[in-house]
Amino acid sequence: MRLRVEFTTEPFDLDEAPAHAVVAREVIQSADLDAVDVGPFGNTAEGGADAVLTAVDALLRESLAAGATRVSLQVNVIEGGEK
Numbered sequence: 001m002r003l004r005v006e007f008t009t010e011p012f013d014l015d016e017a018p019a020h021a022v023v024a025r026e027v028i029q030s031a032d033l034d035a036v037d038v039g040p041f042g043n044t045a046e047g048g049a050d051a052v053l054t055a056v057d058a059l060l061r062e063s064l065a066a067g068a069t070r071v072s073l074q075v076n077v078i079e080g081g082e083k
Contacts, residue, residue: 003052006044007073009063020068024059031055046078 007028009020017040025038033047033055045055056073063071 001049002046002078003049004044004046004076004078005052005056005073006042006076007056007059007071008042009068010070010072011068018067020063020066023066024063024068024071027058027062028055031058 007024009018009024011018025043028036028043028045029038031045031047031054032051033045035044035046037044045052047055052075056075059073060071
């Protein structure tokens with residue numbers, strides 16, 4: 001099964017990326033995922049279910065430890081993905 005995760009961390013800072021946002025992006029970019037797109041207001045990543053779920057666990061733990069007060073995420077099954 002393939003999954004897509006979309007996430008944001010808060011609080012926002014329009015002048016400089018907060019530590020929790022940097023940590024979250026580093027976690028996702030270093031994970032074993034097939035497609036990663038990071039942006040100032042939202043981030044997405046795709047991959048096999050195990051890789052995405054492992055990355056989400058690390059994302060939550062590390063961004064909260066770095067000062068995030070809220071993490072919004074959505075996980076979707078990608079139609080036609082690997083079984």
